[in-house]
Amino acid sequence: MKDVPRRPSPAEVIRSMGFVPAMAVTSCGLGFLRPASGTWGSLPPAVVAAGLATASVPGWQIDVAMLLLLAIGCVACLRFGEAAERATGKKDPGQVVADEVAGQAVTLLALPWAVTEGWAGTPVLGSYVSPLLFNLSLAVTGFLLFRIFDIIKPPPANGLQRLGGGAGILIDDLIAGAMAGVLLQIVARFLF
Structure with missing residues (x-):
């Protein structure tokens, strides 16, 4: 009996695109992690924002970091996204998570991060909480809101995904990120 050749997995196909394209669309390999590769792909902006905010970096510098991650995610999707779809034969392959990086960065833009220098606390609903707790709460809430909007894909995000x-890989995540960001x-x- 002849051995039937094994068909390569989508992850193997993505890797076969070459090192730079594969690392770009998978956000340095996060797209290969399971389960929920989109959740893994959403982590870099949330971790960067939380880290900078808890280190008392001014909000404008956090925004610059989010804009850089947004640009990197957009370029990766627009440059290599179509090749990933062609290689895998799938629309918006699960391993492609650069779109999640971009969408999550949109959610975390221009937030009222608390600065700890000279502050005893941040007023929240009439009480004071530590700026550290406030900033971590913002980052975690932003992460969760983006994941919810990205998963449920409310209109118009669901329709634009057909591009x-x-x-097509990118636009629904940017819209989900904007919706989560507004909320x-x-x-x-x-709360402020």
């Missing part, structure tokens, strides 16, 4: 290539802005400013 082809890298734009997070409202919540953060209400």
